[in-house]
Amino acid sequence: MFAVAGAALLSLAQPAAVSAAHAAATDSPAPAAQRNVPPGAHSVTLITGDVVVTRRSGAAGGTVDVQGAAGTQAQARIMESNGDLYVYPESVLPYVAAGVLDKRLFDISRLVADGYDDAHRDQLPLIVSYNSKAASASIHRVMGWLWTGK
Incomplete structure (x- = not known):
């Protein structure tokens, strides 16, 4: 169990498939191949407002x-695990690593399979749960950050 959790945290720290050299050499980096x-x-809009666009033929x-909420290229970590594609905007990495945000919110494969892509939904459903005052305060702080960016 600890090895799996450690591997997941290490995976979150790995850079996206687009290299920094390539990103620096072009105004718009090419989409990452996965x-x-x-x-x-x-097209899937994440809880951060970032939009993930995937394309696959064959x-x-x-x-x-990955486009930011403002429509600009976003920095994100792209990970493949157990046949699923995960996209983590850099702004959420500390919250996912701390367990405040569930990694399933960023499982693009599952979101698309369950009909949570932009073609099937015009709103983003979100279930928030907690079991203590400290967790409640933490969730309110994160949700405030997600809504205001502060």
């Missing part, structure tokens, strides 16, 4: 592009 992209073309994999 194997576990859901079939077809999909069995060879596909591409992932």
